[in-house]
Each structure stands twice: as structure tokens, then as C-alpha cells.
Amino acid sequence: MQNDLIARYIYAVTRYLPEKARADVEKELDGLISDMLEEHCAGKTPTEDDIRAVLTELGTPEELAAKYSGDENKALISGAYLLLYRRIIKLVLPIAAVGIAIAGLLAAILEWNPGPDTYQFIGETLAGIIGGAFAGAFQAFGIITIIFAILERKKVVLRTEDMFTNLPPVPKSNAQIKTYEPICDMMWALFGAVLLIGFPQVLGAWLQDVGWIPVFNADVLRGFWFLILLWTISALIKGAIKLVDGQYTIRLAVVTAVANIVSLITIPIVFLNQNLMNPDFIANMGQLISVEGIHFVLWPLQNFNVLLVCIVFVALILDTLTTAVKTFKRD
Numbered sequence: 394m395q396n397d398l399i400a401r402y403i404y405a406v407t408r409y410l411p412e413k414a415r416a417d418v419e420k421e422l423d424g425l426i427s428d429m430l431e432e433h434c435a436g437k438t439p440t441e442d443d444i445r446a447v448l449t450e451l452g453t454p455e456e457l458a459a460k461y462s463g464d465e466n467k468a469l470i471s472g473a474y475l476l477l478y479r480r481i482i483k484l485v486l487p488i489a490a491v492g493i494a495i496a497g498l499l500a501a502i503l504e505w506n507p508g509p510d511t512y513q514f515i516g517e518t519l520a521g522i523i524g525g526a527f528a529g530a531f532q533a534f535g536i537i538t539i540i541f542a543i544l545e546r547k548k549v550v551l552r553t554e555d556m557f558t559n560l561p562p563v564p565k566s567n568a569q570i571k572t573y574e575p576i577c578d579m580m581w582a583l584f585g586a587v588l589l590i591g592f593p594q595v596l597g598a599w600l601q602d603v604g605w606i607p608v609f610n611a612d613v614l615r616g617f618w619f620l621i622l623l624w625t626i627s628a629l630i631k632g633a634i635k636l637v638d639g640q641y642t643i644r645l646a647v648v649t650a651v652a653n654i655v656s657l658i659t660i661p662i663v664f665l666n667q668n669l670m671n672p673d674f675i676a677n678m679g680q681l682i683s684v685e686g687i688h689f690v691l692w693p694l695q696n697f698n699v700l701l702v703c704i705v706f707v708a709l710i711l712d713t714l715t716t717a718v719k720t721f722k723r724d
Contacts (some may be wrong), residue, residue: 396439396444398441398445398448398560399423399444401560402426402454403422406418406457407422410458410461426447429451430444430447433446455477477541478537478538478541480636483572483576483636484633484636484637485533485537486533486534487579487580487629487632488579489529489532490527490529491526491579491625492529493526493530494523494525494587495583495587495622497521497522497525498518498522501521515592518591569639569640570635570639570641572639575632575633575635575636578628579629579633582628582629583625585621589614589621590614590615593609593611593615594611596608598674598677603677606671606673608670608671608697609669609670609671610669613666613668613669617662617663620662621663623659624659627655628652630648630652631649631652634648641720642720643720645716646717646720649713649717650716650717653710653712654713660702661702664699664702669698670697670698
């Protein structure tokens with residue numbers, strides 16, 4: 394039956410279910426609601442109140458999704474509690490892992506004393522960061538599980554307002570966001586923070602007679618740790634909103650625009666700093682590529698930071714425009 398409220402209700406139910414089951418459940422629900430409306434209205438044209446009455450009789454989207462998923466009373470946490478529990482787990486665990494990893498990274502930086510055992514220290518630090526991230530995620534998992542187990546045993550009501558108030562709009566197929574996309578974004582943000590704050594010397598070039606030459610002055614780059622963490626936190630917030638909304642929304646578009654504008658303003662402060670580039674890198678690149686007539690090849694290497702800022706600027710602007718356009722099309 395073609396009705397916006399019904400379509401939003403069905404979408405709110407099926408979004409909790411596995412993708413392979415959504416089409417069948419959507420078709421079944423549409424038929425069930427049509428039959429219930431026909432019986433309820435006795436042949437008359439259904440009004441908005443009639444539709445609300447029938448949907449209320451079916452129950453909240455969470456309760457109905459729990460019935461279709463078969464998770465009503467199978468485990469420690471079940472029914473509507475399980476659906477909300479799963480969503481919070483997907484949101485909180487990556488954030489907990491990232492937070493613990495960044496804290497471990499900062500602690501390792503304070504302890505670092507460059508010397509012959511640097512590579513051993515890097516290996517131990519990476520192992521500690523990964524182990525800490527898993528431990529933090531496991532602890533968050535345990536705490537959330539205990540909280541939801543208590544909520545279910547106490548039968549705490551999860552929804553107090555009218556269930557129709559917050560029914561999500563039905564997104565177009567190109568407006569939906571796959572779960573793996575924000576998770577990958579968050580992991581890349583963590584990787585970038587670890588690389589830029591912890592091991593910037595990894596970015597460099599190998600010369601036969603000189604050895605490994607870092608592109609950046611590590612001490613100068615680490616001095617901007619606050620801005621690097623700001624970029625990381627912005628990426629985590631965007632990822633969290635993508636996970637929660639599951640589609641391109643006005644909230645996501647606004648957060649993306651604000652976060653990207655902040656990055657556009659602060660990135661030049663870091664990467665265009667006159668002391669950031671390692672002078673040894675620039676000097677040796679000049680010696681490596683000194684053949685007359687190919688100076689255009691030398692410029693990107695000697696101005697690697699400028700090229701990097703240009704690439705990041707284009708990526709951020711495209712991200713902002715793409716999110717805004719997809720949100721506009723959805724609305």
C-alpha cells in the first residue's frame with residue numbers, strides 16, 4: 394500500500410534485519426498491513442488515524458524486527474534490547490579501541506628515547522597499542538553487555554515517546570551507507586594519527602649512499618599533535634553519525650561540512666610550516682635528480698608538503714560536496 398507513514402514504518406523494521414531477508418519481510422509486512430487496514434476500515438478509505446491504529450497494534454519497529462529475526466527470547470539479551478544493543482556495540486567498540494590506542498601512542502611517545510633499539514621499541518609499541526585497543530574494546534563490550542542484561546531483566550522501557558515521532562525517512566538506494574564504510578573511515582583516521590604522531594620518520598626515501606631519509610622533521614610534526622588529534626576526532630564523529638543514521642542526512646551533511654572546514658583551515662598550519670620539511674631530504678633529492686631539463690620532476694619531491702595539502706584540499710572539498718548533494722537528493 395502506498396503511504397509514507399507505512400513505508401517509513403516498514404523501513405524502520407527492515408533496517409534491523411539482514412539484507413538478504415529485507416525484501417521478503419517488506420513484501421510480507423506490506424500485505425499484512427493492507428489486510429489489517431481492510432479489516433479495520435470495513436471497505437472505507439483508511440485515514441491517517443486508521444493507519445496509526447493498525448501500526449500501533451503491530452507494535453514498535455524494534456519489537457516487530459525482533460520477531461522476524463527470531464531473537465525474542467533466545468539469549469541473555471533479546472528482543473528490542475538486542476537490536477539496540479547491537480547498534481550501540483557497533484558504535485562504541487571502534488571508538489573505545491581508537492581512544493585506548495591513541496592514549497597508548499601518546500604514552501609511548503613520552504617514553505621514546507631514540508637509539509639503536511628503535512625498531513625493537515617500535516615493534517613493542519605497535520604490539521602494545523594493538524593489544525590495548527583490543528582490551529579496551531573487550532572491556533567496553535563487557536560493560537555494555539552487563540548494562541543491557543540488567544535493562545532487560547528489569548524490563549526498562551526503551552521508548553517513551555510516540556513511536557511515530559522518530560520513524561526514519563525511507564532512503565533512496567544511493568543514499569544508504571554501508572556499515573563497513575564508516576568503520577573503514579575510522580580505522581584510517583586511527584592509522585593516520587598513529588603514523589603522523591608516533592612514526593613520522595617512516596615517511597621518507599631510501600638513497601643508496603645515504604640510507605633512509607625522512608620527508609618531515611619528526612619533532613616539528615609531533616609538535617602539532619593537538620591538531621592531528623582534532624582531525625582524528627572529527628573523523629570519528631563523522632563515522633559514528635554514519636553508523637547511527639545509516640544514510641545521508643542533514644545532520645551528517647552539517648557535521649561533515651564543519652569538520653572539513655576545520656581541517657581546511659588547520660591543515661596548512663601544519664604542512665605549510667617552513668620548518669616541517671627535512672632539509673636533508675630536500676638536499677639529497679636535489680642531488681638525486683639534477684639532470685638538466687627535468688626540474689619539473691624535482692619540484693613535487695622538494696615541495697611534497699605543498700602537493701600533499703593540495704591533494705587533501707581537493708579530497709575534503711569533494712567529500713563535503715558529495716555528502717551535501719546526496720543529502721539534497723535524498724530530501
